[in-house]
Amino acid sequence: MTTQSLAEDREIRRITFSHKLNRWDVKISPYLYISPFFILFILTGLFPLLYTAYVSVYDWHIIGGQGDFAGAGNFEWVLAQDKFWVALRNSFSIFLISAIPQVILALIIAAILDQNLRAKTFWRMGVLVPYVVAPVAVALIFSNMFGDQYGLVNNALGRIGVDPVGWHSQVVPSHFAIATMVNFRWTGYNALIFLAAMQAVPRDYYEAAMLDGAGRVRQFFSITIPSLRPTLIFVIITSTIGGLQIFDEPRMYDTTGAGGASSQWLTITMYIYNLGFGPAGGGQFGRAAAAAWLLFLIIIVVGLINLAATRTIATSGSRSSK
Amino acid sequence: MTATTERPAPLTPARPPAPAYKTSRRARRRAKAIATNKPSTLGYVFLVVVILASLFPLYWSFLIGSGDSSTINRQDVDWMPGGNFLSNAAKVVNDPSVNFWKALTNSIIVSTVVSASVVFFSTLAGYAFAKLKFRGSKGLLVFVIATMAVPTQLGIVPLFIAMSQWLGLSGNILAVILPALVSAFGVFWMTQYLSQTLPDELIEAARVDGASMIRTFWHVGVPAARPAAAMLALFIFIATWTNFFWPFIILDSNNPTLPVALSLLQNNFFIDYSIVLAGVLLSTIPLLILFVVAGKQLVSGIMQGAVKG
Numbered sequence: 001m002t003t004q005s006l007a008e009d010r011e012i013r014r015i016t017f018s019h020k021l022n023r024w025d026v027k028i029s030p031y032l033y034i035s036p037f038f039i040l041f042i043l044t045g046l047f048p049l050l051y052t053a054y055v056s057v058y059d060w061h062i063i064g065g066q067g068d069f070a071g072a073g074n075f076e077w078v079l080a081q082d083k084f085w086v087a088l089r090n091s092f093s094i095f096l097i098s099a100i101p102q103v104i105l106a107l108i109i110a111a112i113l114d115q116n117l118r119a120k121t122f123w124r125m126g127v128l129v130p131y132v133v134a135p136v137a138v139a140l141i142f143s144n145m146f147g148d149q150y151g152l153v154n155n156a157l158g159r160i161g162v163d164p165v166g167w168h169s170q171v172v173p174s175h176f177a178i179a180t181m182v183n184f185r186w187t188g189y190n191a192l193i194f195l196a197a198m199q200a201v202p203r204d205y206y207e208a209a210m211l212d213g214a215g216r217v218r219q220f221f222s223i224t225i226p227s228l229r230p231t232l233i234f235v236i237i238t239s240t241i242g243g244l245q246i247f248d249e250p251r252m253y254d255t256t257g258a259g260g261a262s263s264q265w266l267t268i269t270m271y272i273y274n275l276g277f278g279p280a281g282g283g284q285f286g287r288a289a290a291a292a293w294l295l296f297l298i299i300i301v302v303g304l305i306n307l308a309a310t311r312t313i314a315t316s317g318s319r320s321s322k
Numbered sequence: 323m324t325a326t327t328e329r330p331a332p333l334t335p336a337r338p339p340a341p342a343y344k345t346s347r348r349a350r351r352r353a354k355a356i357a358t359n360k361p362s363t364l365g366y367v368f369l370v371v372v373i374l375a376s377l378f379p380l381y382w383s384f385l386i387g388s389g390d391s392s393t394i395n396r397q398d399v400d401w402m403p404g405g406n407f408l409s410n411a412a413k414v415v416n417d418p419s420v421n422f423w424k425a426l427t428n429s430i431i432v433s434t435v436v437s438a439s440v441v442f443f444s445t446l447a448g449y450a451f452a453k454l455k456f457r458g459s460k461g462l463l464v465f466v467i468a469t470m471a472v473p474t475q476l477g478i479v480p481l482f483i484a485m486s487q488w489l490g491l492s493g494n495i496l497a498v499i500l501p502a503l504v505s506a507f508g509v510f511w512m513t514q515y516l517s518q519t520l521p522d523e524l525i526e527a528a529r530v531d532g533a534s535m536i537r538t539f540w541h542v543g544v545p546a547a548r549p550a551a552a553m554l555a556l557f558i559f560i561a562t563w564t565n566f567f568w569p570f571i572i573l574d575s576n577n578p579t580l581p582v583a584l585s586l587l588q589n590n591f592f593i594d595y596s597i598v599l600a601g602v603l604l605s606t607i608p609l610l611i612l613f614v615v616a617g618k619q620l621v622s623g624i625m626q627g628a629v630k631g
Contacts, residue, residue: 029535030456037447037504038462042503045469048477048484055479065487092398112369115361125617126373128624132609134564134613136581137602140378140588144386150380150412158592160508188376189624196625237471245473248581269567276479277571285479299473319439 055289062276062283074290087271088298090175094244094250094267095243098179103235106187107228110194111220123196127188138181138261139252143168146177147160168254174265181249189233198224233310238305244295245269268295323418380606384448387600394476395401410600419575419590424603425583428495429608432579437558441551443504443612448512449543453525454535463513475567485572491581498579508554511627515542515550553623556616563609580605 017303060069078084094193107128130138145152146167154164167173207222214222225232247269251257257274260264272295274281276288385400388407415422450456451463481501491497521542528538566581573579574587584598584605591597613620 009351025535027419027456029539030450030454033450033454034447034462034540037443037466037509040443040504041506043504044481044503044538045472045477048480049472049482051480052477057484080605100533107374109369112361112365115365115367117361117365121618121621123369123373124621125613126369127376128617128621129373129376129380129613131620132560132564132613134566134581134584134609136564136566136584137383137606140584140598140602141383144599145379145382150435157489178354184379188372192621192624193627241471242471245475251570252585252588273567273571276482285434285483289479292479294474296476299595 052289052292055285057181058286059285060284060289061275062285067286068132070286076249078287078291080292082293083266084268087266089260089270090171090250090259090263090265091244091246091269092266093172094175094182094265095130095240098177099178099236099239099243102183102187102190102239105183106190106194106235107225109187109191110198110225113191113195124192127191129188130185131189133185135181135185135248136252139249142177142181142184142249145255151178157249168260169264171264174253175262178246178249178253178265182243182246186239190239190301193231193235194228197228203262229310230251230259233307236306237303238311240306241299244299244302247273265301268298291319365413378604383599383602386596388602389596406596407600407603410597411604413597414587414601414604417587417590420583420601421578422583422601423576424576425578425580425605426608428577429580431496432498432502433559433562435499436562437555439503440505440508440558441555444508444554445541445544445551446545447509448514448516449539449547451509451513452515452517452545453520453522453543466509466595467514470510478568480569482571493570493574493577495577495579496572498569500619501568502565504602508558511551511554512532512547514625520546520548547590550578553626556612556620556623559612560609560620 031185048254057070057072059070059073061067113120113123113127124285147154148164148168153167153169158164163172167177182276186223201224205227206219209223247265250259250265250267251270254260257270257278259270268291272288273293275284275291276282360446384407385403387410388403389400390404390406390410392589414420434488447466451459451466485497485500486492489497491500524542524546525538528542564581566585569579569582570585573582575582578586584601587598587601
C-alpha cells in the first residue's frame with residue numbers, strides 16, 4: 001500500500017467514526033427519551049396492578065404478610081359477601097344518577113356557549129369554577145347542605161310544604177346527594193369538552209339546515225349530536241371509569257366511612273378500602289386485592305358495553321339526519 | 323370561521339329570492355337569530371343560573387364558615403355572612419391534630435414536584451413519539467394509550483406493601499410523590515400536541531446544521547412544546563392538589579396534605595360545621611387564586627384536549 005492511500009484510509013475511518021456516532025445517536029436517542037417514562041411507569045403503575053393479582057390468590061394480612069396459597073378463595077369470599085353486592089348496586093346507582101343528567105346538562109350548556117355570546121371567556125370560566133374545588137371539600141359542603149335535620153335543602157323543602165327527606169338515612173336520596181356532588185364538579189368541565197367539539201362542526205351544515213327550514217332544536221338533534229359522536233364516546237367512557245371508582249365523595253359524606261348505618265351509600269372502592277385499611281376489619285390484603293380485580297373486570301365490561309351503546313345511538317342519530 | 327359569520331349580510335341580495343310562502347315576523351326574526359347564531363335572552367338567563375349554582379356552594383360555606391356553631395341549627399337562613407370567619411379560620415389553623423400549615427406546605431411541595439416531573443418526562447417521551455422514528459414506536463404508543471384507561475389506583479394494596487413495608491415510607495410525602503412522577507395522559511397529551519404543531523423541517527434544519535439529537539430536542543422541541551407543557555402543568559397541579567384516596571391511605575395526621583387535613587378536621591369538629599367549612603374555604607383559596615390567574619389557559623387546555631382526545 002502507498003502512503004497516500006494510507007492517509008486516505010485514515011481520513012475515511014475518521015469520517016465513518018463520527019458517522020457511526022451520529023447513527024448511534026439517531027438510533028438510541030428515542031429509546032433514551034421514552035425510557036424514564038416506561039421505567040417509572042412499570043415500577044409504580046404496572047407492577048402494583050399485576051402484583052395485585054398475585055396478592056389476591058394468597059391469604060395475605062397487613063401484619064402477618066403473605067400466608068397460604070388460597071387460589072380462588074378470596075374471590076369466592078368476596079362474592080359471597082352481601083356488602084360487596086350492596087356496594088356494587090350503590091356504585092352503579094350513583095353512577096347512573098350522576099352520568100345521565102350530567103351529560104344532558106353539559107350538552108345544553110355547551111349548545112348555549114356555542115352561540116355568539118358577549119364576553120365568551122367570562123361564561124366559559126364561570127362554568128369551570130367548581131373544577132378547582134377538591135372533591136373532599138365538595139363533599140363536606142354538600143353533606144352540610146343535605147343534612148337530615150337542619151340542612152339547607154330540607155329547610156327549603158319545608159318552606160314549600162314537603163316533608164324532610166332522609167338524605168343520609170335513605171338509599172336513593174343519599175345516592176342523589178352524592179351524584180349531585182359529582183355533577184357539581186364535572187358538568188362545566190364536560191360542557192367545555194362538548195363546546196370544543198361543537199365548534200369543530202362546519203357552520204355550512206347549519207346554514208344548509210336553516211335554508212331547509214330546520215329550527216334550532218331540530219338542528220341540535222340532527223347535526224350537533226351526530227357530529228359529537230367521538231366526543232360523546234370519550235366523555236361517557238371516562239365518566240364510566242371514574243364513576244364506578246367513586247370514593248372521595250361517599251367517604252366524606254359522614255365521619256365514619258362505613259357508608260351509612262345499613263351501607264346505603266357504600267361504594268366498591270370504599271369496600272376495598274375498608275377491607276384493606278379500614279379501622280374495623282381492615283388489613284385483609286388478599287381479599288382487598290381480589291375485590292380490586294373484580295372492580296377492574298367490571299369496569300372493563302361496562303366500558304365496552306357503553307362503547308357499543310354510544311356507537312349505536314350516535315350512529316342511528318346520524319343516519320336519521322341524512 | 324370569521325369569513326362564514328361575516329358573509330351572509332352582503333351576499334343576501336345576490337341569493338335567489340326566497341320561496342314565496344308567507345312567514346310571520348316572529349319566524350323571520352327567529353330565522354335571523356339562527357343565521358347570526360345570536361343567543362336568546364333565555365340563553366343568558368340559563369347561563370346565569372348555571373354560574374350562580376356553581377358559585378353557591380362556595381358562598382354557602384362562607385356563610386356557615388363565618389357564623390358560629392349555632393348558625394347551622396337555625397331554621398331560617400341568614401343570607402348575610404357573620405363576622406366569625408377569621409376566628410373560625412384561626413381555630414382551623416391552630417388545631418394541633420389537623421396540622422394545617424404542614425398540610426399546606428406538603429400540598430405545595432407535592433403538587434409542584436409532581437407537575438414538574440410529569441411535564442419533563444412527558445415532553446421527553448412525547449417528543450420521541452411525535453417526531454422521532456424508531457422501531458416499535460407505534461406499539462409502545464398504543465400501550466401508553468391503553469394504560470390511560472387502566473385505573474392505576476386499583477393497585478393500592480401492593481403500592482401500600484411496597485411503600486410502607488418495603489421502603490418504610492409510611493407517613494412520608496415521598497410515598498405520595500413517587501407513584502405520581504409520570505403520567506400516561508401526559509405522554510399522550512404532549513405527543514398529540516407536538517405531532518400537530520412542530521414541523522419536521524425545523525428538526526431537519528437543526529440536524530443538518532450538525533446539532534446532536536439532545537441539542538435538537540432542547541433548542542427546537544422544548545420551545546415548541548412550551549404552551550402545551552404549561553397547560554399540562556396546570557392540570558397535573560390541580561389533580562395532585564385535590565387528590566385524596568392514596569394520600570389518605572399512606573399519610574397520617576402528623577404529615578398530611580390538605581384534603582387529608584380536611585378529613586381530620588371533619589373528624590374533630592363534626593358537630594361544629596362552621597369550623598369545618600371555614601377550613602374547606604381556606605384549603606380552596608390557593609386553587610381559586612390559581613384559577614383567577616390561569617383560568618383562561620385552563621379553559622383553552624380543556625377545549626384543545628377535547629378536540630384531539
